[in-house]
Amino acid sequence: MFGIAKRRLGANGPEVSAIGLGCMGMSEFYVGGSEQESIATIHHALDRGVTFLDTADMYGWGKNEELVGRAIAGRREDVFLATKFGNVRGPNGEFLGVRGDPEYVRSACEASLRRLNIETIDLYYQHRVDIEVPIEDTVGEMARLKEEGKIRFLGLSEAAPQTIRKAHQVHKITAVQTELSLWSRDAEAEVLPTVRELGIGYVAYSPLGRGFLTGQFKSPDDFPEDDFRRNHPRFQGENFEKNIALVREVEKMAEEKGCTTAQLALAWVLAQGEDIVPIPGTKHVKYLDDNIGALDMKLSDDDLQRLDAILPPGAAAGERYHARGMETVNR
Numbered sequence: 001m002f003g004i005a006k007r008r009l010g011a012n013g014p015e016v017s018a019i020g021l022g023c024m025g026m027s028e029f030y031v032g033g034s035e036q037e038s039i040a041t042i043h044h045a046l047d048r049g050v051t052f053l054d055t056a057d058m059y060g061w062g063k064n065e066e067l068v069g070r071a072i073a074g075r076r077e078d079v080f081l082a083t084k085f086g087n088v089r090g091p092n093g094e095f096l097g098v099r100g101d102p103e104y105v106r107s108a109c110e111a112s113l114r115r116l117n118i119e120t121i122d123l124y125y126q127h128r129v130d131i132e133v134p135i136e137d138t139v140g141e142m143a144r145l146k147e148e149g150k151i152r153f154l155g156l157s158e159a160a161p162q163t164i165r166k167a168h169q170v171h172k173i174t175a176v177q178t179e180l181s182l183w184s185r186d187a188e189a190e191v192l193p194t195v196r197e198l199g200i201g202y203v204a205y206s207p208l209g210r211g212f213l214t215g216q217f218k219s220p221d222d223f224p225e226d227d228f229r230r231n232h233p234r235f236q237g238e239n240f241e242k243n244i245a246l247v248r249e250v251e252k253m254a255e256e257k258g259c260t261t262a263q264l265a266l267a268w269v270l271a272q273g274e275d276i277v278p279i280p281g282t283k284h285v286k287y288l289d290d291n292i293g294a295l296d297m298k299l300s301d302d303d304l305q306r307l308d309a310i311l312p313p314g315a316a317a318g319e320r321y322h323a324r325g326m327e328t329v330n331r
Contacts, residue, residue: 009201020052022281027060056084084127100130102141125155180204183316207278215261233318266294
């Protein structure tokens with residue numbers, strides 16, 4: 001197994017690979033690829049030293065956890081595994097809302113352990129905050145699961161600063177996960193300062209803007225009919241045209257620096273602080289290797305200022321989710 005740089009999740013938290021692997025797209029939302037290729041990608045990640053894997057019970061109605069479980073069988077000690085609960089789905093994949101009541105937290109954790117075929121989840125996130133249930137009740141049950149050895153560390157995803165503070169008073173929160181990339185910089189205003197003040201690690205999901213910041217897409221027609229990005233505000237109509245013009249500027253800069261657009265976008269996230277761990281998702285070995293290459297890039301102050309000028313906070317056209325999705329973030 002190769003060694004790559006490590007980063008620590010928060011003050012005195014666990015050490016993980018400086019880049020993780022988001023596994024969501026292996027089972028749902030993005031089309032293409034096979035289970036065989038996905039498992040090969042996970043194995044390659046572990047061989048390269050990318051040991052921080054991220055999944056959730058809602059991805060593919062639990063199928064993603066089962067896939068990850070199969071991929072890590074026999075290699076459990078190589079993996080720092082994160083999964084999530086809270087987004088409830090029906091038998092046909094329909095979204096039934098968010099739950100954070102203690103009974104649900106426990107049943108979701110036990111179901112995830114079964115699907116992953118493991119005894120302990122390394123990092124267990126509440127995927128979305130249930131505004132009907134006090135966060136203290138949710139985190140209290142998570143703390144009990146930790147006492148029982150079912151989880152090792154507690155996390156929150158898309159939680160607002162005041163929620164993070166309340167949760168952290170009940171039990172130490174090790175990591176907060178929200179979206180952060182050159183075109184989603186909302187976290188810089190309040191979430192990042194809050195977690196830094198509290199000594200909590202920060203995990204950046206969609207650091208490549210759901211693939212947009214790789215420069216691979218030239219028009220909305222590049223997405224297959226059943227790709228969820230077709231319904232995404234930033235990938236539609238005028239928004240797409242405005243956003244692709246910004247990405248072309250990033251592409252130009254990447255060309256000058258002799259790297260891929262994805263590497264430049266990831267290097268920007270990595271440069272935002274040693275306490276930030278991005279988890280780009282892919283199900284292809286070649287893109288995984290490309291992403292790992294971002295760890296070798298050093299951006300100068302001039303480079304960072306140039307990227308800031310191209311994509312300052314709020315520059316991307318369109319919301320980062322459709323209306324219903326936006327209702328569940330930063331809660």
